[in-house]
Structures are given as C-alpha cells and as structure tokens.
Amino acid sequence: MMRVEHYFKDIKTLSVLCINNMNTKDWLLALVEATLWYVFLYYFLFSVKNEVNLYQSAFALLVIAYLASISCPLMRHSGAWRRAWRKE
Numbered sequence: 195m196m197r198v199e200h201y202f203k204d205i206k207t208l209s210v211l212c213i214n215n216m217n218t219k220d221w222l223l224a225l226v227e228a229t230l231w232y233v234f235l236y237y238f239l240f241s242v243k244n245e246v247n248l249y250q251s252a253f254a255l256l257v258i259a260y261l262a263s264i265s266c267p268l269m270r271h272s273g274a275w276r277r278a279w280r281k282e
C-alpha cells in the first residue's frame with residue numbers, strides 16, 4: 195500500500211520533471227489544455243444559467259473534460275500513461 199507522503203512526493207517530482215523537460219509541443223498542449231478548461235467552465239456556467247438540454251450539455255462537458263485531461267502534459271508524461279499505451 196502506498197503511503198500518502200510517498201504519493202505527494204511522486205507528484206511533486208513528476209511536475210518538476212515535466213516542467214523542466216517540456217518542449218514546444220508540450221507547451222502548446224498546455225495552452226490547449228488551459229483553453230479547453232476555460233471552455234468547460236464557460237459552458238458549465240452557461241448551461242446552469244440558461245435552459246438547455248441536460249443530456250446534450252452533459253455529453254458536451256464530458257467530451258471537453260476528456261479532451262482537456264488527455265492534452266495535459268503532466269498526465270502524458272506519467273508512468274500510468276506510458277503503461278496504458280504500452281510505452282514502458
């Protein structure tokens with residue numbers, strides 16, 4: 195079982211390694227991720243304020259959150275990502 199302190203130490207190490215080793219593609223993906231999260235929050239607030247179809251809004255928010263998550267450079271450099279795509 196992993197201890198909580200070990201988990202946070204790994205996240206800190208991963209984030210420092212990720213930022214120090216980011217190339218142009220990673221910076222562009224980070225910009226895309228930030229833009230997608232902005233669109234997610236904007237659409238979420240829009241759908242709360244206005245009368246919209248619940249299922250379409252939920253699907254749109256799910257797709258936007260999924261795209262924002264997979265474009266995250268921190269996630270793409272993690273061991274779990276490499277194992278999921280059999281690169282490790």
